[in-house]
Each structure stands twice: as C-alpha cells, then as structure tokens.
Amino acid sequence: xxxxxxxxxxxxxxxxxxxxxxxxxxxxxxxxxxxxxxxxxxxxxxxxxxxxxxxxxxxxxxxxxxxxxxxxxxxxxxxxxxxxxxxxxxxxxxxxxxxxxxxxxxxxxxxxxxxxxxxxxxxxxxxxxxxxxxxxxxxxxxxxxxxxxxxxxxxxxxxxxxxxxxxxxxxxxxxxxxxxxxxxxxxxxxxxxxxxxxxxxxxxxxxxxx
Numbered sequence: 001x002x003x004x005x006x007x008x009x010x011x012x013x014x015x016x017x018x019x020x021x022x023x024x025x026x027x028x029x030x031x032x033x034x035x036x037x038x039x040x041x042x043x044x045x046x047x048x049x050x051x052x053x054x055x056x057x058x059x060x061x062x063x064x065x066x067x068x069x070x071x072x073x074x075x076x077x078x079x080x081x082x083x084x085x086x087x088x089x090x091x092x093x094x095x096x097x098x099x100x101x102x103x104x105x106x107x108x109x110x111x112x113x114x115x116x117x118x119x120x121x122x123x124x125x126x127x128x129x130x131x132x133x134x135x136x137x138x139x140x141x142x143x144x145x146x147x148x149x150x151x152x153x154x155x156x157x158x159x160x161x162x163x164x165x166x167x168x169x170x171x172x173x174x175x176x177x178x179x180x181x182x183x184x185x186x187x188x189x190x191x192x193x194x195x196x197x198x199x200x201x202x203x204x205x206x207x208x209x210x
Contacts (some may be wrong), residue, residue: 009141022047109151117143142172193207
C-alpha cells in the first residue's frame, strides 16, 4: 500500500434543511506532509467532534483503487483526491484483507486500523446527491479510520508497512457488513466484541446480540 495523496480541508459553509452549517468534508490534495496527532491531523478541519476526530477516528484513509468506480457513477463532478473526505488516499488499500487492529508504519507515524467510515449527509452534499449514502454502503469499500500509536509525519509516496497483524481475524469489510446487516453474523459479532481496537461503545452495542 502506498500514499498517493495527502488531503486537508478548510471550514466550508453548507446548507442542510434550510440551516447553515460548517463542515470539513471538502478536502483537497496538499503538497505538504501531514502530521498525525493522537486525535486529529494538524491543520485539518474537524467541526463535529462528536462524530469525527478523536482517538478512534484520528485520520481517515480511503482507497485510490475505487475512484474509477465512483467516477463512472458521477462523471460530471469535479474530481480530485480527497473527494470522500479522506486525509490519506491509499493505493492498494483493500478492506477485505485489512484487519481491525493491524498495526502499520506510515512515514514516521505508527498507526492501528480502527473502524470503517459510516457515511452521513455531508457526503451526500459534497456529491450533490443523498443517494450516494446508500450506494456507499452497498459498495462495501468504506475505507478506514486509524488510531495514532506514535505521532509522526506522512507524505505522498510513503508506503504502509505492516508491523503487527491482529490475531483477531475481523476485517474492515466484515465489520462494515456487520454494522448494516439486519441479521448479524454471530461469528463476526464475537470477534468485534473482543476486538479492543474498536471503540468500547460499539462493542457494547454489539454485545447485545450475543
């Protein structure tokens, strides 16, 4: 896996249900390295701290490999890296093999795969169509948030080097399906509940299915 773009967002005003809001989802490539801190990315915009940023959502990674798929669905948009609000666009990122809890070295930072992205209306605003939320869920390629175990800088061209693979076999894609499926696969529920790389609240909610 390789970093093909580092993206930052500035505060952007949007209208939602007749009300003006500010969002940081409009991210665009920068030529500067990103400094990953424990709860966010330096110089990035995080407005809604309840749902974005924090230990389990310090930085968002999205796969460059699926951009062509989305471009075919939305050919008239002004495309660039960062379109999905990701801080790091990654070539070769595959949610089907990425385990929650895996630890990687990226640049001078050490990070851990935490949880997939759950889309909200702000993605729909950037795409000009709220239907993109259902499409995003169905496509099952959500990207992933990471925990920052050691703060550091990441720049375009840096590789992701696996330091330690999680002994919990739950993949990012497995967990994403689990979040949105009505019939929960108990094998995956058990893996999620016992995976400390996930937020405790999510694990507690899933434990009710056991």
